Amino acid sequence: MSRNTILTILSILLLFAFLYYASHHFNQYTIIILNNIAITMIFAVSYNLINGIAGQFSLAPNGFAAVGAYTAALLSLTPAQKQAMFIIDPIMPILGSIHLPFLPALIVAGLVTAFFGFILGFPVFRTRGDYLAIVTLGFGIVIDIIANNAITITNGPLGLKGISSYTNVWWSYGWLLFTIFVVMSIINSNYGRAMKAIRDDEDAAVAMGINTFKMKMIAFVVGAFFQGVAGGLLAHLITTISPTLFTFFLTFNLLVIIVMGGLGSITGTAISTIVIVWGSELLRVFDQPMHIFGITTPGIPGLRMIIFALLLIFVMIFAREGIMGKKEFSWDWLFSAIKGGRKNAK
Amino acid sequence: MLTTIIQQLINGISVGSLYALVAIGYTMVYGVLRMINFAHGDILMVGAYLAFFGISAFMLPWWVSFTTAIILTGFAGVLVERLAYRPIRNANRVSLLITAVGVSFFLENLFLVLFGGVPEAFPIAPIFQGVLNFNQIYLPVVSIYTPILALVLLYVLLYILHHTKYGMAMRSIALDIDTTSLMGINVDIVISLVFFIGSSLAAVGGILWSTQYPSINPLMGIMPGLKAFAAAVLGGIGDVAGAAIGGLVLGISEVLIVAFFPSLAGYKDAFAFLLLILVLLFKPTGIMGKELERKRF
Numbered sequence: 001m002s003r004n005t006i007l008t009i010l011s012i013l014l015l016f017a018f019l020y021y022a023s024h025h026f027n028q029y030t031i032i033i034l035n036n037i038a039i040t041m042i043f044a045v046s047y048n049l050i051n052g053i054a055g056q057f058s059l060a061p062n063g064f065a066a067v068g069a070y071t072a073a074l075l076s077l078t079p080a081q082k083q084a085m086f087i088i089d090p091i092m093p094i095l096g097s098i099h100l101p102f103l104p105a106l107i108v109a110g111l112v113t114a115f116f117g118f119i120l121g122f123p124v125f126r127t128r129g130d131y132l133a134i135v136t137l138g139f140g141i142v143i144d145i146i147a148n149n150a151i152t153i154t155n156g157p158l159g160l161k162g163i164s165s166y167t168n169v170w171w172s173y174g175w176l177l178f179t180i181f182v183v184m185s186i187i188n189s190n191y192g193r194a195m196k197a198i199r200d201d202e203d204a205a206v207a208m209g210i211n212t213f214k215m216k217m218i219a220f221v222v223g224a225f226f227q228g229v230a231g232g233l234l235a236h237l238i239t240t241i242s243p244t245l246f247t248f249f250l251t252f253n254l255l256v257i258i259v260m261g262g263l264g265s266i267t268g269t270a271i272s273t274i275v276i277v278w279g280s281e282l283l284r285v286f287d288q289p290m291h292i293f294g295i296t297t298p299g300i301p302g303l304r305m306i307i308f309a310l311l312l313i314f315v316m317i318f319a320r321e322g323i324m325g326k327k328e329f330s331w332d333w334l335f336s337a338i339k340g341g342r343k344n345a346k
Numbered sequence: 347m348l349t350t351i352i353q354q355l356i357n358g359i360s361v362g363s364l365y366a367l368v369a370i371g372y373t374m375v376y377g378v379l380r381m382i383n384f385a386h387g388d389i390l391m392v393g394a395y396l397a398f399f400g401i402s403a404f405m406l407p408w409w410v411s412f413t414t415a416i417i418l419t420g421f422a423g424v425l426v427e428r429l430a431y432r433p434i435r436n437a438n439r440v441s442l443l444i445t446a447v448g449v450s451f452f453l454e455n456l457f458l459v460l461f462g463g464v465p466e467a468f469p470i471a472p473i474f475q476g477v478l479n480f481n482q483i484y485l486p487v488v489s490i491y492t493p494i495l496a497l498v499l500l501y502v503l504l505y506i507l508h509h510t511k512y513g514m515a516m517r518s519i520a521l522d523i524d525t526t527s528l529m530g531i532n533v534d535i536v537i538s539l540v541f542f543i544g545s546s547l548a549a550v551g552g553i554l555w556s557t558q559y560p561s562i563n564p565l566m567g568i569m570p571g572l573k574a575f576a577a578a579v580l581g582g583i584g585d586v587a588g589a590a591i592g593g594l595v596l597g598i599s600e601v602l603i604v605a606f607f608p609s610l611a612g613y614k615d616a617f618a619f620l621l622l623i624l625v626l627l628f629k630p631t632g633i634m635g636k637e638l639e640r641k642r643f
Contacts, residue, residue: 123623127630130382134579135626138619149612252447259440302459309452316445317433
């Protein structure tokens with residue numbers, strides 16, 4: 001085993017030790033944030049495969065998340081629960097009788113979402129650039145409207161309640177590691193290099209004999225799979241889902257994360273996920289009454305969003321390359337940085 | 347049956363011209379900056395609110411209030427461009443898009459915090475009041491004014507674009523912004539003008555929208571914004587006449603679908619995007635669209 005493999009395994013063990021400690025000692029609120037970070041990171045990493053690595057400017061993740069969340073929730077709810085919940089219109093008979101354990105439900109959710117991604121791929125990859133963004137944006141809106149109106153499947157605006165809270169740090173971080181492993185494997189394979197070639201110059205990539213449709217489709221379907229799984233994890237974390245959860249705002253948050261981290265850098269995505277998820281929790285103080293230097297400001301709900309929007313515009317103006325650019329963390333880089341640091345110290 | 351069709355067709359044309367007015371603003375900004383201005387729908391909301399304040403808070407006559415609102419909204423658009431978009435004009439597409447969405451969230455939440463989320467009743471100006479009746483076909487006056495106004499404004503805009511120096515500068519920027527600035531054209535002023543015109547048109551759209559559906563709230567711009575955007579793309583984004591056609595096609599087909607298949611009414615808003623996806627499948631650059639330069643993203 002090489003030094004790097006050992007170090008990677010050690011750091012994963014360290015992460016699990018931390019999670020073990022956290023799940024026994026941290027309060028409920030902190031644990032939900034920890035879960036939230038992992039789930040958002042699954043979303044963001046798989047999203048970055050499409051946007052950052054393959055260069056296809058998709059705005060679909062809120063649609064994918066909704067498909068995954070609804071599929072997983074409908075599969076894991078018991079038939080009795082479903083019968084009781086669908087009060088406007090009874091649930092579709094086939095869906096009403098299915099009941100699966102958590103893991104199969106998540107995997108099916110991922111597969112169903114991947115299938116949606118596959119179907120969507122045909123119109124999407126006939127277009128390029130901004131047109132692609134628009135078609136994928138439209139997909140998210142269509143899914144949102146279906147979630148609101150296909151009452152026999154989704155229970156409409158009421159959403160689904162009473163979903164078992166299966167998601168814990170082990171599930172979410174387990175899936176996160178698996179996602180990062182798969183995405184990194186793709187990036188470091190021939191497929192990944194072909195995807196980067198398409199991102200940097202599509203016409204040249206075509207001229208080199210790369211099957212651009214196939215490459216884009218692989219990125220899209222793999223990304224959709226993990227976004228579906230993340231949607232399922234999210235549904236089982238918050239236990240209540242409704243169409244309002246999966247509006248464009250979700251996509252926008254992820255877009256901010258991958259741009260802030262650096263389009264095309266998985267390390268950057270991971271860092272900026274933590275910054276954004278944690279940071280937006282911290283911003284909650286702005287919605288509550290504040291005491292600054294003896295002056296008390298009233299709580300203004302919505303102020304948080306104004307500050308979020310302003311911060312964002314500032315970040316885009318002053319730091320648009322992102323935290324990591326296109327670079328990735330590696331042990332070699334770390335050691336050379338330490339050595340370089342020592343040399344400089346001397 | 348015939349009366350129903352005519353009635354629905356007129357409703358469709360009226361809604362379609364609203365989409366067209368807003369879509370033109372989208373398309374102009376896209377044409378010069380190659381950016382999707384997500385805040386355009388919220389500019390429409392700003393226009394509607396300004397008109398509302400003019401009438402109900404400042405007690406201005408409706409035409410003074412509307413004119414002031416349209417001009418002020420134009421300046422609001424210029425301000426947004428100056429503060430948020432100009433500093434990153436040369437950045438990549440994604441940063442531009444995020445900034446635009448940021449501006450959109452900022453405007454929505456600013457108005458939510460300032461005025462609350464409760465919808466306000468929009469006062470209908472005297473000239474827009476009333477319904478005409480021709481042989482069982484009922485025409486609200488506003489749905490007659492809307493297409494006429496849209497046509498006139500479209501004509502004025504096309505005239506500006508094709509017969510004035512500023513119009514020539516706009517078209518030149520759309521082709522190549524760097525070369526245009528080398529030719530001694532003040533690109534900043536021309537882009538400000540584009541934002542002024544686009545935002546004023548959005549304000550006109552907002553006022554007409556609020557007259558047809560007489561209530562306003564801070565989130566009212568989202569759906570018309572998205573629809574107009576779909577319309578702009580449907581027509582071929584960057585093409586002013588295309589945006590108008592796209593808006594009409596979208597409005598008419600939407601109204602007809604709901605009229606003939608009432609059970610699909612809930613899916614009305616999805617229809618715009620399904621139509622869009624369908625059209626792009628066969629014509630990937632929209633109805634009037636030309637192949638855009640490829641490598642900028």
